[in-house]
Amino acid sequence: MLVELVPLLFQYANLTVTPRYYESPLPIAGDLLPNGTWNGVTGELLAGRADIAVFPIARGVGPSSVIDLTYTYDELGLQMLVKQELTSAASSSLFLAPFTTSLWLVLVATVVGMPVLIQIFAKLSPLGAFELIKLRNLTAKSRTQEFKVVCENDSYFMDILQAATSSNVEGPTAKSWAVRLPILYFYFFMVVVGAAYTASFASFLTVNNFSSKVNSLEQLARDPTLKYVIEDNGATLAYFQDSIDPIIQQLRPRLQTVRSIRDGVAAVQSGEASAYIAESHVLQHIAGQLPCNLQVVGALFGPNGLALGVRRGWPYTQALNVAMLQLMQNGVGDELRRKWVGNQDICTSSSQVSNRALQSTDFSGLWYTLFCAIAIGVVIIIWENLMVNVLQSFPALRSSFLSGTNSLKYHESVGDLFSAGDEDRADFTNNPAYEVPAGSASDRIAKLSSPTTSHEAGTLKDESVDRILDQGEYESADACMTDLAAML
Known part of the structure; x- marks a missing residue:
């Protein structure tokens, strides 16, 4: 140069x-x-x-x-040249090494807190995690029976745990997007975290880990068993002889010298000295050459x-x-x-x-977007509650709205925006794919029944059932009601 x-x-x-x-x-x-x-x-x-x-x-x-x-x-000033030593990666806690302790704690808090938050959202949303089905045996004139059709994972803990531990998960079972959106984004969140953990853990298993006996001038001064060398001439020697720095004064009694830069490097390579102190730019050049087992450590100090x-x-x-x-x-x-x-x-x-090891700040963008998904869920809850309150306050608007939504069909079953799909109806119907034969008594039963917004099964009058029984197509009222329940 x-x-x-x-x-x-x-x-x-x-x-x-x-x-x-x-x-x-x-x-x-x-x-x-x-x-x-x-x-x-x-x-x-x-x-x-x-x-x-x-x-x-x-x-x-x-x-x-x-x-x-x-x-x-x-x-530039002075620094230390030390030898890198290969350390073993074997450890019983190696599986924790890819993430810092703070990141593990934040992830655990996220996995535990998400189902609690989703459960709260499901309770606050009018399109929450379940629907109420009412059925009444009209022939026997029995009291109305209520059936609560709930999601498979009532508390959402299983949804969240599946997303946190498996890449093959089903979609969220809730109907409200205030619940579905945060869960769907949490699936993506855990895919990214899982991929990052896999890559980081693989590097800990495959990449050689090096350490050195000395990492700072203060450590060199504290440990009397560590030896260091400098050249026996020039500015570095003069600095160590004349400096009033307390650390240098503590190191001065252990001062050992070598004749040249080559001798200083050889002393570190052979293990005779733990560190060789010289000008930083000289040490940086040496550390960048073969056999690539030397490292420059410590902050700059001395003549600069x-x-x-x-x-x-x-x-x-x-x-x-x-x-x-x-x-x-x-x-x-x-x-x-x-x-x-x-x-x-x-x-x-x-x-x-x-x-x-990855830190919490490395995933800050993921948490920001997760908070955005949660915030959108809050907005959806407010909108859903507002919509329900408006429809309840204005009967004419409610009737017009429901007349349109009643036309929605799920596998031959009539429903509305407030009813669950057939995956929930499978809990109480005989056959979700039940087909109605044209012109049969079952067809006439379907025509006599009418779904309501309160999910009541229907208002089939006793005389209508008796009239169908008189035609001989059903042997008993129970058989007739079985078809009725299947239709609804």
Whole structure:
């Protein structure tokens, strides 16, 4: 990156210069030796053998006291490089891992609360979960008997539990859309939640889980058994020696050094050290290379400005500083950073599967739409009650309305908007598919009976039944009434 940056600096500074590079005998920023001289790239600048050091030097410490520095080209600080260790996924509670605890609690509350809410809706709606059928044996002049035809799942708990645990469920049995709409959407809700759980659980079973001994600088300071290393020269060493940060002071007695970046990485790979502390951009590049078992952890800390070193008194320093500002402001610096740091990462794939536990916020859209379905159900309940009250208050309108709805038929059975379908009538009729033979006594019984809006079976007069019995087509009144019940 720096080799490409330097020619751009000269170009933006309008300097016709052709850089000539050579490698420093010691590839470090530089240390002050006991004899008062400096080694590394700082020593090369002080000796006059170089005008500019194409090497990252932190501002404010070490060599910056004897050489000049350009404006910073990177604002990164220090971080820790640690080794990733594969952890076993086997656990008795692994099936709970795809969802966080808060999400499990919210889902349980939803599954328990929905049937309670639906039951309330069914009670409030005039087209609720059941209808009342009245039958009377007219021949015997018996009292009217009431039959309450209810849905199969009276409390709706089974409807909700089936939706929560099975993908093969029947539709809601209620007639009111105030009940049907929330249940139908809850089916969709649970399909999405179930699919998300399946995918997340599969990732927990198949994706390798990695962990590290150290995740933060504070953890490194608290655990005296954890070892760390830094380079034995440069700004990082100076920072650890001179910092007044309490955490750094706590770490200072355990300070161990290595000669180079390569030695620091080797110490972490071999397990001799739990962490290697260095400049963040250097560690990010190392972690992105094979064998892809290293990870950069912890927040940034320490010196956070990297610059190029120049010989003190060099006449082009000011021009390079102006050029550096231009490069950073027009985005060229960011482009170089992405090219040489971000794009060099071969370990992180954009398609990498994550086994992060899903949270409640991940499903917030589902709950918002569920609340909308419930709100629509409330509106439907209000409309249904308003409609019933209006029809009861205006008899003429009620008669006109019912005369139209009485023409609705369900499998040869006459009904209205307030009656259940044949799936409910199967509980008390002999045959839901009962066919009336043309011209038979049963046909005449049907003509003599008339359904009413109160669901009363009919008003067949005793003399009408007796007249049909006299014709010899029925042996008894009970047989006649059996056909009558089947017709109604």
